[in-house]
Amino acid sequence: MRTGGRPPRITIGQIERAGREMGLDGLTVQGVAQALGVTPAALYRHVDGRIGLETLVGESLLAELHIPDDPADDAAGHLLRFAAALREFVLAHPGTATYLQTLFPRGESGAALLAAEIDALGRRGYPPHLGSVLASSVAGLAIGRAAVEELHTTRLRDSPGLARLAERSRTLHDGLTAAPPGLPEITMEDYFHMIMTACIRGLLAEIRPDRPVAETMAALGFDPHRAR
Secondary structure, eight states, rough: OOSSSSSOOOOHHHHHHHHHHOOGGGHHHHHHHHHHHHHHHHHHHTTHHHHHHHHHHHHHTTTOOOOOOTEEEEEOHHHHHHHHHHHHHHHHHHHHHHHHHOOOOHHHHHHHHHHHHHHHTTTTTOOOHHHHHHHHHHHHHHHHHHHHHHEEEEHHHHHHHHHHHHHHHHHHHHOOOOOOOOOOOOOOHHHHHHHHHHHHHHHHHHHHHSSSSHHHHHHHTOTTSSSO
């Protein structure tokens, strides 16, 4: 880091690039400042602290996430494609699960992603308010499951003791179940696909374009008289 003389000028673009290289999971103002050869105070002239830096980097990454929209897909098929794309994105960019779970949308890229999904569901007969509920619900489920998968993989990789314990856990689990013979082994991706398929089918069974909102909410367990 430079000490003395005129401080170097930095741009938002340089901050964004340095932050992306560091990654959301290890992102710090101090780390980005050090990478750029400036003081943290220099970054504060461009971003609003740690949250501002995180938003800059997170929205930059989200801008690259595009969900395929195959006209041949019905609503269930499209939502499953949406969920799979989110899982792949989260696993490819450590730290994005926490970013998305903290506040969404928090910038233009997130808003554009949600708007695209609302439009895609609109083409399948869902008005914007229902499209938003469906897209947000599926996104929350997919991101949450991907976050668990990311944590599991990372901790097993970084902790030999946990990896050994995982073998013990599998043995204990197998002893509690009576799996039918010939049951195939499934991958995490297989499991994700099956769970998301079940959740999406359940959501679409209750959230229908021709159903009044109040009736839908009641079917989903909402009680306006419940104490809060």
